[in-house]
Amino acid sequence: MSMFSIELNPVSTKEKIQSYLDKLEEFVEFSSSMKIIGHRFGAHKKYPKNLNRRKLIEQYSETHDLADFAFSFTGLNSLEMDIRLWKDGNVYIVHDKLKKKLPSEARMYMFNNSLEKFIRTFIEKEYYKKHHIYLELKLSGKIFDISNFQFFPDILNPQEKALIERTIDTLESVLAAHPDKENIRKSIHFISFSLSSLHYLYTVSKNEYDTFLIVSTDIFMKKSLSKMFFYFPLTEKEKSRIIFSEWLKGIWFDPKQIKNPMKTFHYINQERKNKLKFFLSSYGMKPEKLFKKLKGSGEKLPIEGVIFECT
Numbered sequence: 001m002s003m004f005s006i007e008l009n010p011v012s013t014k015e016k017i018q019s020y021l022d023k024l025e026e027f028v029e030f031s032s033s034m035k036i037i038g039h040r041f042g043a044h045k046k047y048p049k050n051l052n053r054r055k056l057i058e059q060y061s062e063t064h065d066l067a068d069f070a071f072s073f074t075g076l077n078s079l080e081m082d083i084r085l086w087k088d089g090n091v092y093i094v095h096d097k098l099k100k101k102l103p104s105e106a107r108m109y110m111f112n113n114s115l116e117k118f119i120r121t122f123i124e125k126e127y128y129k130k131h132h133i134y135l136e137l138k139l140s141g142k143i144f145d146i147s148n149f150q151f152f153p154d155i156l157n158p159q160e161k162a163l164i165e166r167t168i169d170t171l172e173s174v175l176a177a178h179p180d181k182e183n184i185r186k187s188i189h190f191i192s193f194s195l196s197s198l199h200y201l202y203t204v205s206k207n208e209y210d211t212f213l214i215v216s217t218d219i220f221m222k223k224s225l226s227k228m229f230f231y232f233p234l235t236e237k238e239k240s241r242i243i244f245s246e247w248l249k250g251i252w253f254d255p256k257q258i259k260n261p262m263k264t265f266h267y268i269n270q271e272r273k274n275k276l277k278f279f280l281s282s283y284g285m286k287p288e289k290l291f292k293k294l295k296g297s298g299e300k301l302p303i304e305g306v307i308f309e310c311t
Contacts, residue, residue: 014073017076020306020308021306023291028302029303030303031304031305035304035305035306036077036305036306037076037078037308038080039283039309041066042310043069043070046066047060048093048095048109051110052099054105057106057109062112066079067118071127078131080136082095083135083137086098089166090166091116093115095138097138115170115171116174119170119171119174122187123184127187133188133189134190134191136190137164137190137201139156139197140160156196164200164201168205171185171209186210188209190209190211191211192211193213195213202247212249213248213250214252215253216234242268243268243272246272249276250277251276251278252307253279254280254281255281262298262301263297266298278301278302278303278304279303280303280306280307281307
């Protein structure tokens with residue numbers, strides 16, 4: 001958990017988030033449709049991280065309860081969550097990789113917190129009319145080819161393709177008969193450290209859902225390590241891939257790991273036909289250090305959303 005998290009308290013969380021945004025507005029240009037996003041539902045301690053260990057499961061809340069709390073009390077209007085495919089062919093909201101054999105408590109939790117059940121609740125409560133969700137595709141790490149300084153291979157394995165295909169099938173089966181399905185789709189988005197996974201999802205979904213790339217770093221010593229863990233580093237080659245991926249809708253980034261984020265992203269957008277939307281992670285560094293880094297960086301960067309870590 002980040003040491004720069006906002007303490008999750010229904011009395012003070014709204015005020016703390018708003019205070020942060022007020023200060024941040026000096027350095028960025030907020031969208032009129034600003035997304036205030038809770039990382040892991042905005043409830044890190046109660047979010048389903050690891051379902052492989054029985055003793056951890058009792059501390060996790062039901063995902064629909066987490067959403068209710070976030071939207072009703074914290075000032076968040078959007079939520080980030082992780083999705084994984086298990087051996088039963090269903091997609092679940094969970095961070096860590098799922099083992100083939102799980103405790104009975106884990107299977108019960110998963111049954112109550114599948115992606116399908118969450119989406120049905122999200123629709124039934126009409127959250128989609130004012131709120132957004134961002135689904136992070138949890139993928140395996142890739143082998144790094146040091147000779148060519150790239151992933152080897154930079155393709156998806158069958159299990160990763162199955163996650164994407166099953167996720168789209170799940171969403172579309174829920175939405176099939178809903179009269180407001182077009183607006184519901186507009187409230188559901190996908191994020192990933194993998195440009196390949198997002199492109200595959202774009203193809204499979206026939207461009208029905210917006211896709212956002214999470215980038216990691218352009219700091220020299222960290223780029224190789226970043227690639228090994230399947231994070232997306234901002235090498236010159238990868239910047240070009242972003243520039244020519246016209247289907248991509250936006251970027252999530254942490255200013256801490258990027259030398260000059262404003263200059264970097266302004267350059268990328270200048271080279272693109274379809275302009276990207278940018279989402280800033282607020283919890284990678286202390287606010288005063290983040291504001292100092294952004295100060296004097298030239299033209300303000302347009303920001304579509306800010307991601308907060310809450311405890």
